[in-house]
Amino acid sequence: MKKLLFILFVFAFFGMNAQTKFNVEAHLGYAFNNDLYMNQEKISSNTVLMTQLGANVQIPIYKGIYGETGIYGKLYFAEGEVRNSSYNAKTLRLDIPFLLGYHFLEKYRISSGFSLSNNRDFNELNISKENNVRVNFLIKGGYAFHKKWQIVALFQRNLRTTPDLFLLNEPRTTISVGISYALK
Amino acid sequence: MKKIIISFTFLILLISCSDFDEELKFDVPSYKDVTIENLETPFPVINLIANEEQVEKMFENYRAEIEIEARMDLYRNHELQVDRELVELEIKGGKSATFELKSLGIKFDDTQDNSQRQIINPEKILPNHSLDKIKSFRLRNSGNDFFDTMLKDATYSELAIELGLDFEVSYYEPAFVFINNEFYGMLNIRTETNSNGISRLFDKKKKHLTMVKVDSPGVIDIKDGDEARVYTLMQKIADGDVAHIKQEIDLNSFIDYMAFESLITNFDWPNNNVRFYAIEDSKFRFVLYDLDYVNEIDIANHPLKSIRNGNSSPIIDMFNVLYDNDAEFKQQFDERLEEIYNNPKFSRESFSTILNKNMEYVEKEIPLHLQKYKEPETLIEWYQNVDELRADFDDRFGYLKNKF
Numbered sequence: 001m002k003k004l005l006f007i008l009f010v011f012a013f014f015g016m017n018a019q020t021k022f023n024v025e026a027h028l029g030y031a032f033n034n035d036l037y038m039n040q041e042k043i044s045s046n047t048v049l050m051t052q053l054g055a056n057v058q059i060p061i062y063k064g065i066y067g068e069t070g071i072y073g074k075l076y077f078a079e080g081e082v083r084n085s086s087y088n089a090k091t092l093r094l095d096i097p098f099l100l101g102y103h104f105l106e107k108y109r110i111s112s113g114f115s116l117s118n119n120r121d122f123n124e125l126n127i128s129k130e131n132n133v134r135v136n137f138l139i140k141g142g143y144a145f146h147k148k149w150q151i152v153a154l155f156q157r158n159l160r161t162t163p164d165l166f167l168l169n170e171p172r173t174t175i176s177v178g179i180s181y182a183l184k
Numbered sequence: 185m186k187k188i189i190i191s192f193t194f195l196i197l198l199i200s201c202s203d204f205d206e207e208l209k210f211d212v213p214s215y216k217d218v219t220i221e222n223l224e225t226p227f228p229v230i231n232l233i234a235n236e237e238q239v240e241k242m243f244e245n246y247r248a249e250i251e252i253e254a255r256m257d258l259y260r261n262h263e264l265q266v267d268r269e270l271v272e273l274e275i276k277g278g279k280s281a282t283f284e285l286k287s288l289g290i291k292f293d294d295t296q297d298n299s300q301r302q303i304i305n306p307e308k309i310l311p312n313h314s315l316d317k318i319k320s321f322r323l324r325n326s327g328n329d330f331f332d333t334m335l336k337d338a339t340y341s342e343l344a345i346e347l348g349l350d351f352e353v354s355y356y357e358p359a360f361v362f363i364n365n366e367f368y369g370m371l372n373i374r375t376e377t378n379s380n381g382i383s384r385l386f387d388k389k390k391k392h393l394t395m396v397k398v399d400s401p402g403v404i405d406i407k408d409g410d411e412a413r414v415y416t417l418m419q420k421i422a423d424g425d426v427a428h429i430k431q432e433i434d435l436n437s438f439i440d441y442m443a444f445e446s447l448i449t450n451f452d453w454p455n456n457n458v459r460f461y462a463i464e465d466s467k468f469r470f471v472l473y474d475l476d477y478v479n480e481i482d483i484a485n486h487p488l489k490s491i492r493n494g495n496s497s498p499i500i501d502m503f504n505v506l507y508d509n510d511a512e513f514k515q516q517f518d519e520r521l522e523e524i525y526n527n528p529k530f531s532r533e534s535f536s537t538i539l540n541k542n543m544e545y546v547e548k549e550i551p552l553h554l555q556k557y558k559e560p561e562t563l564i565e566w567y568q569n570v571d572e573l574r575a576d577f578d579d580r581f582g583y584l585k586n587k588f
Contacts, residue, residue: 039543039567040536084209084547085563091202121202165568169204 019114020059023070027052027154029176031076033167036098038082046080046169052154052178055099064103068111068140071096078169089169094118107144114138115156119166131166135159142180150180206562210548215367215556218260225549228265228302228373230323231362232288233258234273239363246275246286256290258303265301269293277281280327281402285369285557287327290362291320291380294399304373306355308345313385315355320380322354323361323371328476331559334358334550335542338474339573340374340448343566346529349440351369352382352461352471358546370546370553377473382461392464400456402497421502426510429502434467435513441470442503443521445478446487448532449580450586454476454503455495479576484583487506487521535577543570 031048056070072095079088094117101111108114115136118125125132156174158167213222234254241480242250254273258266263533277287296316298301309315329336336357345353355375361368375381379395394409406414413432420428439488445453452474459471482490491503506513524530551563 037571038564039571040540066267082567085206085567086209087204087206087562087564089202089204091204163568165565168564169202179542 002142010164020056020057021148022054022055023180024183025053025070025072025152027152027176027178029173029174029178030076031174031175033171036164036167036171038164038168041083043080043082043168046078046168046171048076048169049095050077050174050176051075052095052176054095055169058101061100066101066103066109066111068099068101068113071099074117077121078171080168082168087168091118091169092121093134093170094122095136099138099140101140108145109142109150111140112138114159119170120164121181131160131162133160134162134170148182150182151177151178152180203317206564207564208551212551212555213313213553218367218552220362220365221262225360226261226545227370227515228305228357228359228550228565230359230373231259231497232271232290232368233257233268233272233364236364241273241513242273243286243561246281249274251291252292258301260302263316266296266303269296274526274576276322277325277327280315280325280330281326283330285325285371287325287371288323289320289376290323291501293382295319304355304357304375306357308342309355310348310353313352314387315375317384317387318375319384319390320376320378322374323359325369325373326476327474333573334370334372334476334553335539335546335570336573337473337475338374339535339539339542340478341472341534342542343530344444345443345474345525346534349444349469349472349524350434350436351441351444352385352454353376354381354473358549361550362551367556369556370550377471380472383463386463386551388463390458393461394468395461395511396468397460398454398456398497398499400452402455402495402500404498413462418498418514421505424505424509426481426505426513429506430510430513432468433502434469435516437469438502439513439517440524442474442491442499443487443517443524444472446485446490447521447524447584448475448478448577448578449481449483449485449490450475450478451481454491454499455493455497458499467531481582483580486585486587500549515569525584525588529542532578532581536574536580537575539570 025069031050036043036046036089052072052074054070054072056068057065074093074095076091095115097113097115099111101109103109113142115138117134119131119134137157137159142150142152144150154176158172221228223229232254234252238252242252251272251274256266256271257268272291274289275281275286276289280287296318299316303318304321304476326334327339338572339354341353354377357373359371359373361371376509379390379393384395394413396414397405397407399405411489424463457474460468462468491500550566560569
């Protein structure tokens with residue numbers, strides 16, 4: 001059912017017809033935690049790479065101000081050690097951002113807002129459990145070096161109190177850079 | 185076309201699964217290949233040998249209280265300590281009896297000399313208790329903690345032992361269990377808190393005990409002994425007869441019991457999981473057990489609110505009669521509550537020390553068990569659950585700080 005809703009959302013999103021900008025984006029970044037402990041031991045080697053792929057729509061609101069939303073898939077590649085265990089994790093998350101931004105000096109834009117993403121795999125979402133959803137604070141900047149192409153940078157920080165277990169494979173903070181292509 | 189490609193990419197991403205691969209720094213054999221002979225472990229290893237059809241029937245009808253005859257072997261470091269001893273085997277537990285790994289009650293045909301045979305060998309016991317003789321014990325799946333740590337009840341019981349509180353407890357040692365030579369899982373050997381278990385702690389016969397149990401929703405169940413005495417006590421509680429209650433109850437035991445359970449805020453208590461007993465004509469004393477729901481729910485409550493939680497139970501009524509009508513009891517209880525809280529052994533450090541000790545003893549053994557039951561699926565997840573158990577105590581301790 002969740003997958004069906006998602007499919008409908010994707011097609012509705014790309015079927016929109018308005019005076020808006022549509023972009024696709026790809027990011028590569030590094031995710032990290034400040035001082036992650038488990039069983040009173042600091043996790044020493046917790047390396048997490050992140051790729052993010054998705055699309056967004058920018059809706060002009062007033063002069064240079066715009067609203068932005070979209071849909072992204074985020075893939076985290078993590079490895080590390082905890083006591084007697086070493087792990088290697090691949091974690092896929094769906095992310096829906098809501099941003100308010102500003103265009104300035106023609107080529108630049110900056111925006112801030114939040115995003116919602118699943119904190120558990122879709123087949124493990126359970127309403128009776130906590131920590132199903134993450135809320136992330138976002139800061140995003142962009143520079144248009146071509147009519148259709150932009151370099152973008154994104155800062156994401158989990159705002160919820162998430163148990164450390166979830167932070168092993170998807171850390172609290174992510175910094176990424178990427179490229180955006182305007183479809184329309 | 186672009187839109188279709190992007191939508192398709194999203195769908196592929198969504199359908200592809202996340203995965204988590206764990207590699208342990210030590211070797212763990214497959215649970216399917218493990219045998220009593222090749223299993224290297226510091227734990228005692230128990231093998232229960234019984235008629236396979238009867239075992240199957242017992243597991244299929246786990247609510248039917250079916251007892252079957254079995255033979256039990258127990259090994260320590262591959263040395264046979266108990267050899268084909270005749271036992272009665274029964275599935276135990278309430279909700280936890282629905283779990284794949286079920287708790288088992290073991291009752292020996294003959295009382296066993298535990299000092300010789302080392303059936304259970306806990307690190308520390310209370311000075312007034314003896315484990316020299318064992319008539320029965322429980323192989324416990326850790327109840328509602330089965331999915332989390334397998335350590336919770338035992339760790340809180342050890343905290344009570346460390347504090348030297350004046351009530352009876354269930355002792356603990358983890359074990360590997362086989363049924364008909366097939367690996368069953370890791371279970372906790374626990375001394376029983378029923379008449380058989382408690383009578384042996386004091387080297388008494390079961391027939392000398394009156395044992396009372398309070399089950400949800402606060403229903404009295406007289407297990408053994410002098411029913412008339414129990415009914416009289418219940419009537420006197422209903423009448424608010426302070427003098428009679430004080431004459432019948434070991435007040436130190438009652439105060440310690442109520443104080444400890446309320447300090448660790450047991451959500452599944454006191455309208456459930458209460459046991460008290462008397463040996464012959466002595467006063468009723470209390471037994472601590474089933475601590476799977478402590479420090480999980482309502483952890484910001486004042487201890488008194490944990491007792492007076494809106495449920496009905498003879499124990500709540502008895503406490504209320506004494507606390508509201510007897511100034512001396514009220515003062516004693518309030519002082520003891522604070523005294524236990526301020527005891528350096530009731531601290532984050534002390535709890536953490538006990539938990540770490542139990543965790544370290546189990547951490548290289550539990551992967552074999554997790555491999556079979558996948559609850560939790562990885563050792564890392566188990567580490568995290570242990571951390572949450574520690575954090576729950578820390579949180580409760582922090583809230584209590586504001587109450588005193």
